Amino acid sequence: MSIRDLIPARDEMGLxxxxxxxxxxxxxxxxxxxxxxxxxAALARAGRSVILVDANLAAPDLHAYxxxxxxxxxLLDVLxxxxxxxxxxxxxxxxxxxxxxxxxxxxxxxxLTRKEQEHMAACLSSLDAELVLIDVGxxxxxxxxxxxxxAHEAIVVTSPDPASMRCTFKFIRNAAYRRVQERFGGQNEVxxxxxxxxxxxxxxxPQTMKNFLDLLRPxxxxxxxxxxxxxxxxxxHLLVNMAVSExxxxxxxxxxxxxRRFLHIDLHSCGVIHFDAALQKSNQDVNLADFTASDSTLAxxxxxxxxxxxxxxxxxxxxxxxxxxxxxxxxxxxxxNDNLAIMGRALxxxxxDLGAAGNCITTQVFCDGRVILSAKSEYPSTMRESQHSxxxxxxxxxxxxxxxxxxxxxxxxxxxxxx
Numbered sequence: 236m237s238i239r240d241l242i243p244a245r246d247e248m249g250l251x252x253x254x255x256x257x258x259x260x261x262x263x264x265x266x267x268x269x270x271x272x273x274x275x276a277a278l279a280r281a282g283r284s285v286i287l288v289d290a291n292l293a294a295p296d297l298h299a300y301x302x303x304x305x306x307x308x309x310l311l312d313v314l315x316x317x318x319x320x321x322x323x324x325x326x327x328x329x330x331x332x333x334x335x336x337x338x339x340x341x342x343x344x345x346x347l348t349r350k351e352q353e354h355m356a357a358c359l360s361s362l363d364a365e366l367v368l369i370d371v372g373x374x375x376x377x378x379x380x381x382x383x384x385x386a387h388e389a390i391v392v393t394s395p396d397p398a399s400m401r402c403t404f405k406f407i408r409n410a411a412y413r414r415v416q417e418r419f420g421g422q423n424e425v426x427x428x429x430x431x432x433x434x435x436x437x438x439x440x441p442q443t444m445k446n447f448l449d450l451l452r453p454x455x456x457x458x459x460x461x462x463x464x465x466x467x468x469x470x471x472h473l474l475v476n477m478a479v480s481e482x483x484x485x486x487x488x489x490x491x492x493x494x495r496r497f498l499h500i501d502l503h504s505c506g507v508i509h510f511d512a513a514l515q516k517s518n519q520d521v522n523l524a525d526f527t528a529s530d531s532t533l534a535x536x537x538x539x540x541x542x543x544x545x546x547x548x549x550x551x552x553x554x555x556x557x558x559x560x561x562x563x564x565x566x567x568x569x570x571x572n573d574n575l576a577i578m579g580r581a582l583x584x585x586x587x588d589l590g591a592a593g594n595c596i597t598t599q600v601f602c603d604g605r606v607i608l609s610a611k612s613e614y615p616s617t618m619r620e621s622q623h624s625x626x627x628x629x630x631x632x633x634x635x636x637x638x639x640x641x642x643x644x645x646x647x648x649x650x651x652x653x654x
Contacts, residue, residue: 281545288359306325306335356382404497407502477509488571584598584600597609
């Protein structure tokens with residue numbers, strides 16, 4: 236049995252009765268635990284029943300953001316029958332928010348066996364709450380990746396600095412490989428392709444998911460097709476934290492493009508959280524965002540991000556924004572640009588938002604300075620009355636990468652016909 240086998244089955248629309256979120260990242264220090272705790276508190280204050288889980292096995296400290304000195308009992312205590320789940324679920328100052336720590340901070344707590352991790356995953360999947368938010372820690376250990384892949388809503392937190400960007404790409408790449416390994420690793424052809432991929436990879440020339448699929452396809456075309464479909468269905472959320480400049484807001488676009496090109500994965504836009512002195516102070520003091528401060532840009536953006544992920548009705552979200560009495564400028568919708576080499580020709584794909592004047596998104600494909608293909612989509616009627624920058628960015632990305640897929644698909648069919 237694998238951890239993935241413990242996830243409740245989804246219905247035909249890809250949804251599940253339980254809303255399980257995991258929050259992870261490739262690098263520490265990006266504000267991940269602070270955001271996990273603050274989003275959990277924001278959702279609880281919005282009337283959702285929430286369980287906030289600390290699954291950081293190496294350095295559990297999420298409880299400190301909730302004002303809890305130390306969890307008396309943990310999920311590991313429950314599994315080893317030293318405590319009940321009722322004992323381990325700790326009440327907070329908000330009756331809608333409870334806290335659960337997977338392990339304590341004693342020596343060796345991060346060295347759990349595979350069986351212990353699977354039992355924890357089964358328990359987390361069965362927790363009784365509208366929303367379960369799991370802080371999985373950072374890094375690319377199997378424990379971190381397995382807990383991250385447990386979620387129906389997986390959130391990757393990054394910051395604008397180059398080191399964090401590199402770690403974020405590696406984290407998503409390793410999470411994708413781990414998903415493939417968990418679901419298809421028992422097949423001999425998949426094992427052989429992984430071994431070959433590792434032998435070819437080097438620091439100077441790292442291998443990509445495309446390389447892996449190219450190695451696998453001749454030996455096991457059906458497995459390659461299934462893996463491709465699985466990756467296309469998997470869409471983690473990317474949340475950029477501590478953005479300062481307009482260039483920082485482009486970080487999401489850069490990571491989106493790299494992940495799409497090298498991993499065949501489309502990311503969801505989760506939003507941008509701008510740097511706020513309150514964040515630095517909250518991290519230093521180990522506190523939640525101050526949701527009572529009407530002028531706190533940070534608190535407003537954290538709350539709006541959490542409610543949007545929870546699929547709160549847009550009118551309710553708009554009312555919440557008005558009640559805050561604060562004006563937060565949304566991140567501008569910046570154009571997307573990609574270059575492709577198709578059958579010896581260099582193509583440039585450019586997607587732009589025409590804004591309120593045009594109420595639409597346009598994508599143009601250039602070859603030798605000429606437009607050879609264009610696509611246009613109008614804003615939904617719900618977006619025309621007010622500005623929803625995150626939705627605009629999501630529309631841009633969907634259209635941009637759909638055009639790229641169409642070009643690649645046409646090229647593949649043409650090459651097949653010629654052969």
